[in-house]
Amino acid sequence: MTVFKKKTYYLPGDLIGVIEEFTPSSNVYQENYNIRSKQLGKININYETRAVTIIPKLRVTEVPKVGDEVIGIVDQSQSGLVMVRIKEINGNPVKSEFVGMILLREQQTDRNQRRIIIKLGDYVRAKVVSSLNNVIHLSIKGDHYGVLHTVCSYCGGQVQLSGRRIFCTQCKMLDERKIADDFGKFKNT
Numbered sequence: 001m002t003v004f005k006k007k008t009y010y011l012p013g014d015l016i017g018v019i020e021e022f023t024p025s026s027n028v029y030q031e032n033y034n035i036r037s038k039q040l041g042k043i044n045i046n047y048e049t050r051a052v053t054i055i056p057k058l059r060v061t062e063v064p065k066v067g068d069e070v071i072g073i074v075d076q077s078q079s080g081l082v083m084v085r086i087k088e089i090n091g092n093p094v095k096s097e098f099v100g101m102i103l104l105r106e107q108q109t110d111r112n113q114r115r116i117i118i119k120l121g122d123y124v125r126a127k128v129v130s131s132l133n134n135v136i137h138l139s140i141k142g143d144h145y146g147v148l149h150t151v152c153s154y155c156g157g158q159v160q161l162s163g164r165r166i167f168c169t170q171c172k173m174l175d176e177r178k179i180a181d182d183f184g185k186f187k188n189t
């Protein structure tokens, strides 16, 4: 029996192994005694069941579409216009640098609500609401959207929640943000 050296990424049609080695699972196919990849992706082997799967890799040409959930870093923030460099689309990391736009006055749901604040360097989760003329408009309306991770804008220290505000553990400054419901649980990878 030939044992093939496994690589991490496979192209469509690439030989993954032979049928004695693995049980074909998602995104792979059998051709005679060989198992090949159906698409570009990363290999996953379950060593108990011998099931082999290809986890599709998001194509770099993937463009954020209306309804997609994105995570990104605030690149620019001035005069109520926030630019977000998109790092993830629907949970998949993207290499290409898409920039989405948040118009803060459009995020206000009622007039008595406190001011919507997002600052430079914040990690935000947002929804794509329009991509007309290739301009990606993002919305942070709703509890699940808004800032996921930030640091103190005065000293760069670690912050923690204090009610609906954030509190710097170093310089003790209180600051405001439009935070997401899972603020602070986000791990920057």
Ligand SMILES: [Zn+2]
Residues within 6 Å of the ligand: 152, 153, 154, 155, 156, 157, 168, 169, 170, 171, 172, 173
């Ligand atoms: Zn601070």
